[in-house]
Amino acid sequence: MNYPSLSGVQFQQSxxxxxxxPLALKQGQVIHGSIKQLYPDQMAEVQIGGxxxxxxxxxxxxxxxxxxxxxxxxxxxxQLKVVSGxxxxxxxxxxxxxxxxxxxxxxxxxEMKQVASILLKNNLPISKEQLQQAExxxxxxxxxxxxxxxxxxxxxxxxxxxxxxxxTFQAVLQGSMKQGFTETLGSLQxxxxxxxSIPQAIREQLLTQLQLLSKPLAVETGSVLxxxxxxxxxxxxxxxxxxxxxxxxxxxxxxxxxxNVFNWNNSVLQQTSTNGNSLLQQLSSQIQTGNSHEVVxxxxxxxxxxxxxxxxxxxxxxxxxxxITKAIVQPNAQNLQSVQKDIQITLQQSKQSPIQLLNMIQSxxxxxxxxxxxxxxxxxxxxxxxxxxxxxxxLQTLDKFDVSTSTPQSxxxxxxxxxxxxxxxxxxxxxxQPFQTDSQGNxxxxxxxxxxxxxxxxxxxxxxKLTQMTMNSNSPVLQQMLEQTEQQIAQHLDGRAFEKAxxxxxxxxxxxxxxxxxxxxxDVQQITQQLKPQLLGLIQDDSTSALTKSAAEQVVARMxxxxxxxxxxxxxxxxxxxxxxxxxxxxxxxxxxxxxxMKENGxxxxxxxxxxxxxxxxxxxxxxxxxQVQSRVVTVTIYNENTGLTALAExxxxxxxxxxxxxxxxxxxxxxxxxxxxxxxxxxxxPSTSVEHNKGVDIRI
Numbered sequence: 001m002n003y004p005s006l007s008g009v010q011f012q013q014s015x016x017x018x019x020x021x022p023l024a025l026k027q028g029q030v031i032h033g034s035i036k037q038l039y040p041d042q043m044a045e046v047q048i049g050g051x052x053x054x055x056x057x058x059x060x061x062x063x064x065x066x067x068x069x070x071x072x073x074x075x076x077x078x079q080l081k082v083v084s085g086x087x088x089x090x091x092x093x094x095x096x097x098x099x100x101x102x103x104x105x106x107x108x109x110x111e112m113k114q115v116a117s118i119l120l121k122n123n124l125p126i127s128k129e130q131l132q133q134a135e136x137x138x139x140x141x142x143x144x145x146x147x148x149x150x151x152x153x154x155x156x157x158x159x160x161x162x163x164x165x166x167x168t169f170q171a172v173l174q175g176s177m178k179q180g181f182t183e184t185l186g187s188l189q190x191x192x193x194x195x196x197s198i199p200q201a202i203r204e205q206l207l208t209q210l211q212l213l214s215k216p217l218a219v220e221t222g223s224v225l226x227x228x229x230x231x232x233x234x235x236x237x238x239x240x241x242x243x244x245x246x247x248x249x250x251x252x253x254x255x256x257x258x259x260n261v262f263n264w265n266n267s268v269l270q271q272t273s274t275n276g277n278s279l280l281q282q283l284s285s286q287i288q289t290g291n292s293h294e295v296v297x298x299x300x301x302x303x304x305x306x307x308x309x310x311x312x313x314x315x316x317x318x319x320x321x322x323x324i325t326k327a328i329v330q331p332n333a334q335n336l337q338s339v340q341k342d343i344q345i346t347l348q349q350s351k352q353s354p355i356q357l358l359n360m361i362q363s364x365x366x367x368x369x370x371x372x373x374x375x376x377x378x379x380x381x382x383x384x385x386x387x388x389x390x391x392x393x394x395l396q397t398l399d400k401f402d403v404s405t406s407t408p409q410s411x412x413x414x415x416x417x418x419x420x421x422x423x424x425x426x427x428x429x430x431x432x433q434p435f436q437t438d439s440q441g442n443x444x445x446x447x448x449x450x451x452x453x454x455x456x457x458x459x460x461x462x463x464x465k466l467t468q469m470t471m472n473s474n475s476p477v478l479q480q481m482l483e484q485t486e487q488q489i490a491q492h493l494d495g496r497a498f499e500k501a502x503x504x505x506x507x508x509x510x511x512x513x514x515x516x517x518x519x520x521x522x523d524v525q526q527i528t529q530q531l532k533p534q535l536l537g538l539i540q541d542d543s544t545s546a547l548t549k550s551a552a553e554q555v556v557a558r559m560x561x562x563x564x565x566x567x568x569x570x571x572x573x574x575x576x577x578x579x580x581x582x583x584x585x586x587x588x589x590x591x592x593x594x595x596x597x598m599k600e601n602g603x604x605x606x607x608x609x610x611x612x613x614x615x616x617x618x619x620x621x622x623x624x625x626x627x628q629v630q631s632r633v634v635t636v637t638i639y640n641e642n643t644g645l646t647a648l649a650e651x652x653x654x655x656x657x658x659x660x661x662x663x664x665x666x667x668x669x670x671x672x673x674x675x676x677x678x679x680x681x682x683x684x685x686x687p688s689t690s691v692e693h694n695k696g697v698d699i700r701i
Contacts, residue, residue, distance in 0.1 A: 025071050029125040030083065030104060032096075034066040046080065049123030055080045062086075068103055071125070096120055104128050111138035118151045124158045133164040145173065160564060167557070168564070174554060175561015175576065178591045178614040182580040184558060185210060188551040195548045198538070206538065208468070209531045212508050214582045215467060216501035217489060220434045222463025223445030224485045225470055226254060227427040232481075233264060234424075241477055248478070252466040254452065265420060279305050280320075280343050287340040295336060299328050316346045353440070354379045354394075354422060355450050362415050369411070370403055385436060385444045390425035394418060423451055434489055435496040486584045493583070495659075502590075505579050511559055532559055573598055589616040607632050620645075624675075634660055635668045645672050 025031070037045040042057045046069070055078040061067070065086040073079035083103045097116045101108055106128065115134040119126050134154050141150050153173045154164065162168045189210045192203055212218060229245045242261050249255040255264065279302050286294045303324045306317045323342045327335040352360075357376040361369055380386065380394050401414050429436070429444035437443050445463065470482050489497075506512075510530030517527065527533065535552045538544055544552075558578065565576040575594040581587070591614040597605045606629075613625040624639040636656070638645065649672060657667040 025074060025078065025125055026127070027071050027074060028127045028129075029071045030100070030127065031069050031071070031125040032066065032100075032120060032123065033069055033080075035061050035063045038063050043077075048125075053078055058082065068100055093117055093120065104131070106131060109135065111135045114138065114147065114151060115154060118155055119158065122155060124155065126158060130158070130164050137164065137166065137169055149173065156565075160567075162564060167553075167560075170553070170557040171560035172564055173561070174558040175563075175565050175578075177558075178578075179589055179616050181558060181578050182582075182587050182589050184551070184554055185213065185580055188548075188555055191545075191548045191551050195545050197543050197545050198541075198548065199543075202534075202538065202541075205529075206531075206534050209508060209529070209534060211468065211471075212464065213505060213531070213580065215471075216504045216508075216581060217497065217583070218464040218467040219460045219504070220445070220463075220489055220497070220500070221482075221485055222465070222467040222470075223430050223443075223448070224434055224489060225466055225481060226445075226448070226463065227430040228481055228485060230423070230427050233261070244475060244477065248466070248469060248473070252462060252469055254462050254466060266416075280347060284340050284343045284347075287336050292331070296331055299324055299331070299339075303328070312346065320346060352379055353442075353447070353450075354383060354418075355447065358415055358418055358422075361411065366403060366406065369406070373398060373401075373403065382439075384438050385429045385433065385442075385447065386425050387428065387432075390421070390428070394421050394425070397421065419451060423448060426451075431488065434492055435494060435500070437496075490584055501581060501583070502579050505581060506577075509559060511562065532556065568598070572596070573604065586618045588618065590614070622675075629665070632664060633666050633668045635671075637671045637673060639673055639675055641674055 031048050033046045033048040035044055036047050036052060038061070039045070042060060044055060044057050044061065044063075046053050046055050055069075058072065058079070058081050061082065067086060068083050069080040070083045071078070072081040094113075094117075097113050097120060098108065100116055100120065101112060106112055112131060112135045115131060115138060116126075137154065138147070138150060141147070150169075150173075153169055153176070156172050156176075157164050157168055160172075162172070189207065192198065192206055192210075195203070198206075215221065226249070229249060232245055233242055239261065246255065246259060246261060246264060250257055250259060279298070283295065283298045283302050286298060303321060306312070306321055306324075312320075320339075320342055323335075323339050327339045352375060354376060357372055357379055361372050361376070364372055377395060377398055380391055380398075383391075386394075397414070397417055401410075406414075426444045426447045430448060433444060435443070449462070467482075470478050473479065508531060510527070510532030513527060513530060513532045517524070535556050538552050539549055539556065562576050562578060566574055568574075573596055575592070577592040577594075579590045579592070581590060593612040593614075594609065595611075596609040599605050608631070609627075609629040611625075611627040611629075613623075613627075615623040615625070617623055620640055620642055622640070626637040626639070628635045628637075638649070649670060653667075653670055656670065660667050
């Protein structure tokens with residue numbers, strides 16, 4: 001089958017022609033070029049491929065002749081040394097290859113000729129050492145890699161200016177494959193289970209991480225499980241089941257150790273959630289009063305707490321972090337006043353949630369409670385995660401409360417009553433809307449955990465742990481609960497669910513491991529729990545068996561290859577991503593190849609892009625989605641061999657059109673085609689970008 005590719009697509013440039021990136025030549029490289037123009041002082045205009053360069057020649061030459069040149073210097077001017085006589089224009093490729101190898105004093109082996117031939121065809125500069133290294137790789141090719149695949153990979157290594165060695169060769173080879181990542185991970189998992197040479201703690205940690213890859217929605221699964229367990233604890237089910245569930249919740253860290261079957265509700269809710277904005281208010285107050293010593297000590301504490309503040313949007317957190325960082329470096333009056341101003345703006349924009357307001361009511365005076373209760377009613381009515389029935393129940397409880405006759409005890413009773421109702425309401429919402437968020441971007445599961453004093457990152461870890469412990473349990477009750485939960489979540493899978501699954505899978509793989517290490521604000525301990533750093537440690541361990549080490553190297557090579565093949569080429573930016581996905585036992589593989597252009601300010605131009613999705617699905621099997629964006633007009637073509645997809649896709653067009661229009665895109669058309677079967681594609685397709693026209697760019701994959 002012929003896969004569609006990015007070949008032939010042109011991104012029209014509003015600014016005119018796009019210039020090709022200049023050749024980056026290094027001393028010792030050999031190139032093929034022709035003399036176009038001679039100048040005084042042995043300077044000449046030399047054409048190499050599609051580019052013309054000014055160079056200084058060591059000996060006078062005749063204009064119009066072609067030669068092999070060796071780069072003898074690059075500073076201050078490009079200096080070329082002639083290493084072959086004039087090349088006849090009628091010389092065949094084999095004759096050119098032979099002459100090149102003779103000139104460089106290299107053996108005329110089949111492997112050497114193959115490498116030299118493909119490099120000459122693509123006008124790529126190469127050194128003698130690179131040809132020798134490439135020959136060694138060609139001689140050691142395993143049976144499952146064809147000569148064509150290997151030559152394509154070697155060509156890409158030269159283009160990317162990567163060293164020609166086995167690890168980079170395997171990385172680019174693996175990273176350019178569209179399928180097989182799931183099988184590679186599965187093979188590694190089997191070997192880890194059988195390899196007794198690996199210490200038990202390391203093996204269990206690796207197996208746990210691989211298990212998490214098979215559960216990309218472990219957080220959502222855990223949150224729905226938790227909601228079901230709360231229902232079970234509140235229902236008149238058997239005491240034995242309740243004890244088992246309660247112990248599991250305590251072991252997972254969600255419930256405190258002092259919780260029991262009779263008081264779990266009180267023990268969970270007796271510690272009310274802290275006001276996430278109290279530290280911000282305290283810092284603002286200290287700046288206003290001029291308490292410099294207190295301000296300096298609070299700045300790092302407030303900055304550290306921002307990421308865990310569930311009541312702020314990401315943009316608000318970023319603004320405050322930047323402002324506070326500046327004040328930490330230079331705690332002068334101007335920077336501190338800027339921090340106070342940003343805090344005041346943020347607090348004004350930050351909408352109070354029902355949980356926040358309940359916390360404030362507990363310690364408020366009678367006068368303050370009179371002001372807070374209407375705010376609480378308004379917050380309840382505006383909370384989109386609450387059902388109409390739950391809203392009515394909460395509002396009725398508030399209407400019955402008489403502030404004029406209230407006592408500290410009655411206020412505490414009101415708060416506990418409302419907390420219990422809110423916990424139940426958000427529990428029900430978690431089960432019915434596992435992927436829904438409110439206007440602040442918070443989900444029902446996050447609201448539940450706020451009532452248990454857990455921050456955003458903490459609740460994800462706790463829910464993942466709960467899912468894992470339930471999976472490993474031998475209890476039929478818990479296994480049935482897990483099965484029901486997965487069926488329930490499967491019914492609510494939507495775009496948000498797949499987005500979460502992809503992000504979680506990429507996080508668990510640890511694709512950005514190296515970048516995170518350079519980020520000083522990253523949690524190193526959390527980073528090292530990802531798969532990639534664990535595999536790197538396994539590979540470096542001498543006690544690891546050769547078979548297991550080879551499987552681990554293959555997985556790491558696959559991840560490194562994605563990074564090598566992704567990057568910038570002038571204003572063009574290319575991204576290659578492979579994501580092994582698994583949803584409740586059904587496996588799917590997705591390879592994304594994205595190419596777009598960059599604006600002058602360094603940001604991605606969202607008006608122009610080409611995106612290919614290569615999917616291996618359990619029902620539809622091989623599927624390719626080709627999405628082209630030109631001036632924010634989107635054309636989508638789906639390639640698949642199954643008949644009847646057109647009828648299935650027709651009802652979805654309106655939803656796709658509406659979704660795109662919400663982001664200011666226009667759907668031009670949705671087309672479904674079968675693969676072209678005129679010729680079989682190679683198993684590996686190496687992405688590359690090259691500029692070949694004055695009015696556009698050819699993107700080749």
